[in-house]
Amino acid sequence: MSRKTCSREEAAPAVAPVFAALGDETRLLLLARLSEGDACSIAKLTEGSGLTRQAITKHLRVLQNARIVRCVRSGRESLFAVDPEPLTEIRAYLDRVSRAWDERLERLKAFVEIERVAD
């Protein structure tokens, strides 16, 4: 997987735009479509979507800003493809938050249960 060379902010603040970008049904549909295989042009993504080209363009931009989708040039055409890295990043982030809660809750459990024995 290729890492972009541009410098990146701390992992914590950077995940929010990815979560936010995923919080929209149209964008999820676009992502699902792009996840099926090859890079797609805006025209192809618009086909049968029931949305205007402008709407598709707008949503693609949000996905691009969140780094989930990147634009690749193919001749004169702009094609869009999924970049899975931000998605694996938010997964890793949620895993970290999740583990932190597991540890805290284990400590809480020990705290309330041990003290009870001592009562």
Place this chain on the structure above:
Amino acid sequence: MTTADVPNSIQKQIELAAPVSRVWRALTDHREFGAWFRVNLESPFEAGQVSRGRITWPGYEHVVWEAVVQRIEPESLFSFTWHPYSVAPGIDYSQETPTLVEFRLEATAAGTLLTVTESGFDHVPEARRAEAFLRNDGGWAQQIKNIETYVAQNL
């Protein structure tokens, strides 16, 4: 992982062999909370007020823990907002939308069932998110599954 459907919250459940009143005290008495959460809180929790203190984890004593208490509903719900990873020095988190942490308590035969939910990782205000979900026709889970499959294949 417990976040398969909506990648915007984490939910944990744990059975505690202690009565609800005991768990409630461990959650809402700021000294008791600090003992297991590992933070030295300066003052009692109060709804609507900032709660602050130094982390007591070895190596993290320089970090100030800060949360805003949201709801204190005796023996049933305790919640606060915070920045889960606000430990990186030199970053101002005050402009970021915080996440919401909720502790819900339920009496069981064995003691207490505690459910912890942390939500809002997308930093989208609740009202806007609710709107997004209302428009969802149920395809959400399937889309996420597709994306996850894709991600798994492209690691």
